[in-house]
Amino acid sequence: TEKLVFEELKLRVRELENELIKCKQKIDKMSAEVVDSNPYSRLMALKRMGIVEDYEKIRTFTVAVVGVGGVGSVTAEMLTRCGIGKLILFDYDKVELANMNRLFFQPHQAGLSKVEAAEHTLRTINPDVQFETHNYNITTMDNFAHFMDRISHGALQDGKAVDLVLSCVDNFEARMVINTACNELSQIWMESGVSENAVSGHIQLIIPGETACFACAPPLVVAANIDEKTLKREGVCAASLPTTMGVVAGILVQNVLKYLLKFGTVSHYLGYNAMQDFFPTMAMKANPTCDDRHCRKQQDDYKKKEAERPKKVVEQAVEEEVVHEENDWGIELVSEQTDEELQAASGPVPDLPEGITVAYTIPDKTGTSEGETVEETEQSLEELMAQMRKM
Amino acid sequence: TEKLVFEELKLRVRELENELIKCKQKIDKMSAEVVDSNPYSRLMALKRMGIVEDYEKIRTFTVAVVGVGGVGSVTAEMLTRCGIGKLILFDYDKVELANMNRLFFQPHQAGLSKVEAAEHTLRTINPDVQFETHNYNITTMDNFAHFMDRISHGALQDGKAVDLVLSCVDNFEARMVINTACNELSQIWMESGVSENAVSGHIQLIIPGETACFACAPPLVVAANIDEKTLKREGVCAASLPTTMGVVAGILVQNVLKYLLKFGTVSHYLGYNAMQDFFPTMAMKANPTCDDRHCRKQQDDYKKKEAERPKKVVEQAVEEEVVHEENDWGIELVSEQTDEELQAASGPVPDLPEGITVAYTIPDKTGTSEGETVEETEQSLEELMAQMRKM
Numbered sequence: 171t172e173k174l175v176f177e178e179l180k181l182r183v184r185e186l187e188n189e190l191i192k193c194k195q196k197i198d199k200m201s202a203e204v205v206d207s208n209p210y211s212r213l214m215a216l217k218r219m220g221i222v223e224d225y226e227k228i229r230t231f232t233v234a235v236v237g238v239g240g241v242g243s244v245t246a247e248m249l250t251r252c253g254i255g256k257l258i259l260f261d262y263d264k265v266e267l268a269n270m271n272r273l274f275f276q277p278h279q280a281g282l283s284k285v286e287a288a289e290h291t292l293r294t295i296n297p298d299v300q301f302e303t304h305n306y307n308i309t310t311m312d313n314f315a316h317f318m319d320r321i322s323h324g325a326l327q328d329g330k331a332v333d334l335v336l337s338c339v340d341n342f343e344a345r346m347v348i349n350t351a352c353n354e355l356s357q358i359w360m361e362s363g364v365s366e367n368a369v370s371g372h373i374q375l376i377i378p379g380e381t382a383c384f385a386c387a388p389p390l391v392v393a394a395n396i397d398e399k400t401l402k403r404e405g406v407c408a409a410s411l412p413t414t415m416g417v418v419a420g421i422l423v424q425n426v427l428k429y430l431l432k433f434g435t436v437s438h439y440l441g442y443n444a445m446q447d448f449f450p451t452m453a454m455k456a457n458p459t460c461d462d463r464h465c466r467k468q469q470d471d472y473k474k475k476e477a478e479r480p481k482k483v484v485e486q487a488v489e490e491e492v493v494h495e496e497n498d499w500g501i502e503l504v505s506e507q508t509d510e511e512l513q514a515a516s517g518p519v520p521d522l523p524e525g526i527t528v529a530y531t532i533p534d535k536t537g538t539s540e541g542e543t544v545e546e547t548e549q550s551l552e553e554l555m556a557q558m559r560k561m
Numbered sequence: 562t563e564k565l566v567f568e569e570l571k572l573r574v575r576e577l578e579n580e581l582i583k584c585k586q587k588i589d590k591m592s593a594e595v596v597d598s599n600p601y602s603r604l605m606a607l608k609r610m611g612i613v614e615d616y617e618k619i620r621t622f623t624v625a626v627v628g629v630g631g632v633g634s635v636t637a638e639m640l641t642r643c644g645i646g647k648l649i650l651f652d653y654d655k656v657e658l659a660n661m662n663r664l665f666f667q668p669h670q671a672g673l674s675k676v677e678a679a680e681h682t683l684r685t686i687n688p689d690v691q692f693e694t695h696n697y698n699i700t701t702m703d704n705f706a707h708f709m710d711r712i713s714h715g716a717l718q719d720g721k722a723v724d725l726v727l728s729c730v731d732n733f734e735a736r737m738v739i740n741t742a743c744n745e746l747s748q749i750w751m752e753s754g755v756s757e758n759a760v761s762g763h764i765q766l767i768i769p770g771e772t773a774c775f776a777c778a779p780p781l782v783v784a785a786n787i788d789e790k791t792l793k794r795e796g797v798c799a800a801s802l803p804t805t806m807g808v809v810a811g812i813l814v815q816n817v818l819k820y821l822l823k824f825g826t827v828s829h830y831l832g833y834n835a836m837q838d839f840f841p842t843m844a845m846k847a848n849p850t851c852d853d854r855h856c857r858k859q860q861d862d863y864k865k866k867e868a869e870r871p872k873k874v875v876e877q878a879v880e881e882e883v884v885h886e887e888n889d890w891g892i893e894l895v896s897e898q899t900d901e902e903l904q905a906a907s908g909p910v911p912d913l914p915e916g917i918t919v920a921y922t923i924p925d926k927t928g929t930s931e932g933e934t935v936e937e938t939e940q941s942l943e944e945l946m947a948q949m950r951k952m
Contacts, residue, residue, distance in 0.1 A: 176577045183574055186567040204798040209661035209668075212759075215800035219758040244664075248803040251662050270600035271642050273635075273664070276686055277600075295667055367610040368603075369825070407595040409606035412639040413818065417811035424804040424835050434760070434836035444815050445825035449840040 180278075187294065194297045200226045200253060209296070210253060222431045229298075231333045231430050232256040232325040236308060236348055238284040239263070240272035240410055241362050241371075242338030244419035247274060249299075250292045252427065256300040256326045257292070259285045260317065262307040272412050300326065309347045318351050334426060335359035338419075340408075342389075349384035352376065353464035356471075358429075362422045365391065368409040369444040371418040373425055373437065379456060379468030381438055386457035386465065392441035392450065393527040414444055441526055450525035571669075578685065585688045591617045591644060600687070601644060613822045620689075622724045622821050623647040623716040627699060627739055629675040630654070631663035631801055632753050632762075633729030635810035638665060640690075641683045643818065647691040647717045648683070650676045651708065653698040663803050691717065700738045709742050725817060726750035729810075731799075733780075740775035743767065744855035747862075753813045756782065759800040760835040762809040764816055764828065770847060770859030772829055777848035777856060783832035783841065784918040805835055832917055841916035 202214035216222040233254055235246050238261040246257055261284040265275045279287040285303035293301060302324060308317040323329040335357055337348045345361065352359045356378050364371040370392035376383055421440055428434045438453035456469050593605035607613040624645055626637050629652040637648055652675040656666045670678040676694035684692060693715060699708040714720040726748055728739045736752065743750045747769050755762040761783035767774055812831055819825045829844035847860050 172577065173581075176574070176581065179570055179574050179577070183567065183570050186563065186570070190564070190567065206657040206659045209658045211659050211798060212662045212801040215798045216759060216802075218798075219800045221758055221760055221800065244807065247664060248807065251664065251803045253662075266597040267600045268597045268602050270686065271603045271644075273638060273642065278685070294669070295661065367612055368607060369612055407602060407606045407609075409610045409612065410603040411607075411815070411818070412642045413811045413815040416635065416639065416807050417815070420804045420808035420811060421838065424802075424808070425838075427802070427804065428836075435838065437838045440838050445819075447812065447816075447826065447828045447831050447840070447842060449838070451838060 184290070188290070196298050200229065213252060222433050225431065227431060228253050228427075229255045230326065232258065233426065234258040234260065234321055234324065234332045234335045236260045236335065236337050237339035237344065238288050239269070239338065239340060240412075240415035241364060241419045241422070242336070243272075243274035243284070243288055244416055245336060245338055245362075245423055246288055246292060247295065248419060248423040249426070250296045252423070253296065254299055256302065256324075258302045258304070258320055258324050258332065259288060260304045260306070260308055261285050261288075262305060272410060272415050309343055314347060314351070317347075318355065321351060321357055322355050331355065331357060333430060336422065336426065337361045338422075340364075345384055345389070349376075350462065350464070353378050353383055353385075353462050353468060356468055360422060360425060362418055363389075363391065364410065364414055364418055366408040368411045368414055370442060371414055371444075372439065372441040373418065373422045374439045375425065375429070375436060378465060379470075379472035382454040382456050383460060383462060383465045385462040386460045387454065390439060390441075390452075390454075390522070390526050392443045393525050411444075414442070417442055417444075439526070443525060448525050450523050452523045452526055575681075579681070587689050591620065604643060613824050616822065618822060619644050619818075620646045621717065623649065624817065625649040625651065625712055625715065625723045625726045627651045627726065627728050628730035628735065629679050630660070630729065630731060631803075631806035632755060632810045632813070633727070634663075634665035634675070634679055635807055636727060636729055636753075636814055637679055637683060638686065639810060639814040640817070641687045643814070644687065645690055647693065647715075649693045649695070649711055649715050649723065650679060651695045651697070651699055652676050652679075653696060663801060663806050700734055705738060705742070708738075709746065712742060712748055713746050722746065722748060724749075724821060727813065727817065728752045729813075731755075736775055736780070740767070741853065741855070744769050744774055744776075744853050744859060747859055751813060751816060753809055754780075754782065755801065755805055755809055757799040759802045759805055761833060762805055762835075763830065763832040764809065764813045765830045766816065766820070766827060769856060770861075770863035773845040773847055774851060774853060774856045776853040777851045778845065781830060781832075781843075781845075781913070781917050783834045784916050802835075805833070808833055808835075830917070834916060839916050841914050843914045843917055 200210045200214060201208050202211065202217070204211050204215075213228075214225055216225050231254055233249055233256075235242050235249075235257060238246060238259050242259075242261070246259060249257060263284050265279045265282050265284055265287050267277060267280050269275050270277060274291070275284070275287060279291075283305045285305050289301050289303050292299065302320070304313075304316070304320065306313045306316075308314055320332075321335060322331045325332050335348060335352060337345055337359060339345055339348070340363075345363075348359065348361075351357070358375075358377050361374040361376060361384065362372070372390065372392055374390070375381060421437075421442070425437055425440070429436045437451060439451060441448075441450040443450070456465060456472075458466070458469060460466055460469075591601045591605060592599050593602065593608070595602050595606075604619075605616055607616050622645055624640055624647075626633050626640075626648060629637060629650050633650075633652070637650060640648060654675050656670045656673050656675055656678050658668060658671050660666050661668060665682070666675070666678060670682075674696045676696050680692050680694050683690065693711070695704075695707070695711065697704045697707075699705055711723075712726060713722045716723050726739060726743055728736055728750060730736055730739070731754075736754075739750065742748070749766075749768050752765040752767060752775065753763070763781065763783055765781070766772060812828075812833070816828055816831070820827045828842060830842060832839075832841040834841070847856060847863075849857070849860060851857055851860075
């Protein structure tokens, strides 16, 4: 009976809380006043410290977070506490006790949808942020159309496109769907991922037409120093750690803040190898023979824009792939397969900086060598997605 | 009136929650079963993945966290979700709305002591963890004695010493007090810190007698690429970001897990420069002329132990300070002061890896040159602490 009373009270408190949150006046202006009662004093101090020119601009931005799991939930919480203007959350999953080894969700939320539970917690943390949540799988046809619509019209101002899409999903299909949408919409986005063995992860910035998209090359992952075959066992429950996911969410949102508020260097690719505390970085340009026709179209548009741009007297250095020839960090990859065995079994392994490798390789297509353009397939989005689902 | 009803209900729910938590049976064994209702399935999977040999050993460890602020609270949450045996939390501060730009605490906890609020949240997250909290300032004489006692007798088993002390404090005096205690008790600990401009941080492992303690050398910090003079303005409210603090807590607890569960490489020093996404590492041995007499005593003990140890046929390479001579990452420190100006104004700047510098320098003592041993002062702990408080 005590448990029943408790559950009833909890429900009523939740209702009252929700009503109170809605009553709360949103602030007009972020205060920089240094008093204990000001939740923005330590953020506005970034201006006085010479780090950010106009911190309050954060209130004008809208960010979409796809996947509200171990990385996505912490990402959403960090952006909420930073005072982002609006967050749009997408996830079809429910909170489970099996998620409790990662930050954010609490046991009493088990059974709730992740977006519902997240919205409640985030509103409590910062009532100044606007939230929009979608409890569905973006990879089905109807939901994909709605997802595209919200990305292109969900911003705070005038139904404009969001400022950034963050991929915090845990599977290949969903990443490919986000990639397809962002290429078509010319939407800048950031990718994140954590390995199945829980001890590595990465973030990646994708500017359609300019930097490599998710279809331009096999996904880049952080090289593991453990037997690769262990990683590929089918049907094994993935491991996860709150540490690795917290670090990946932290470097992801840091990159978001640097990109939106224009400070520091925005990373194109940043990896995290937790076993050796090694953080490889790199940059990769879009592939002219990318399988995604929208990516190729964005590349054409980008080239035209670049050509039209008035030439500066001081030529900007063209960004090139950073390759560290020497093993400065003394890291050795331990694998029972040699590089030659790997290459023989599949496609060529591209030349990548120390510590970064590809998730898989693609065998050479007959008749297609580097530099050639592949045949325009002009497949419909439907056909492409049907193909993807078979992967 | 609705607000009053709400506050009453909240209080009652809190009471009931606390009672329920106490009723809950702690688990006997961590299950590795892959079901949605098992909070440990993704952690126990680390064994199957070949990362950790015996994950369940985590339940036997006790960790003390000193400072439950932006880094300490997230550190405690990560350890709680990982299923640590026991946590001992120290903090004298109260939760304020001005803390809401960092993870963990929520607005409704404003006014509560940080340790009380943290314990409530952490117990809700994982009732299998044992908690002990101390709402006091460790730097006063009485509290310091109690702090020493809890460090040396607070472990889960038989009143033994804790397995690790984590310093998550935000000021020099508290760090020095933890250093003093750990040197005297021969207690292994880890240091963490975040810069006042919110865009860099570090963690450091200190093994008394073996690696440099906090008094062996000026504290190492991550080199900022901004005007150093900005950083040293007095009375300016420090900036902070949930991203930087989340990353520092993540790399700290990752190092704790690697140290306790014996996997990967435990870092001696790992820095984080958020402006350039650069993560410098290094290692530094204890200084034979350290000002802390307990550090020097631990060094003697360590040397004796090393000498007594049977020599292995294959000699282990002595760990040396890692110095990267080349600027592999193309990072330039931008400062309006030249290195020469800095050196002229104070003491010598030691030879450190790219990206790491000292918080301050110590002018050469007259008559004391490198290699000489300084006069044994044999000051009492009380005298030392009185001196420290004047700093």
